[in-house]
Amino acid sequence: MYKYTIARQLASKRVIxxxxxxxxxxxxxxxxxxxxxxxxxxxxxxxxxxxxxxxxKLGKTIEIPYSAVTxxxxxxxxxxxxxxxxxxxxxK
Numbered sequence: 001m002y003k004y005t006i007a008r009q010l011a012s013k014r015v016i017x018x019x020x021x022x023x024x025x026x027x028x029x030x031x032x033x034x035x036x037x038x039x040x041x042x043x044x045x046x047x048x049x050x051x052x053x054x055x056x057k058l059g060k061t062i063e064i065p066y067s068a069v070t071x072x073x074x075x076x077x078x079x080x081x082x083x084x085x086x087x088x089x090x091x092k
Contacts, residue, residue: 027042028042
């Protein structure tokens with residue numbers, strides 16, 4: 001029961017950068033099957049996102065490594081520098 005409560009609390013949380021720019025909403029989590037650790041966030045990209053405006057090639061979702069997450073409260077806060085590096089890698 002406790003796990004479901006946590007999952008409901010995470011569903012559709014906003015994801016923003018450490019500078020306050022909107023990225024989108026949490027769509028899914030990628031979990032390690034062996035250790036149960038969160039590996040990455042699957043985020044439904046906000047079409048008005050300034051951070052990802054140059055990266056329209058990415059599509060409707062982006063996968064952000066959990067190591068980029070700096071805080072979780074009412075929103076997920078992601079280090080923008082790590083996000084930009086991730087976007088550059090996906091473009092290649």
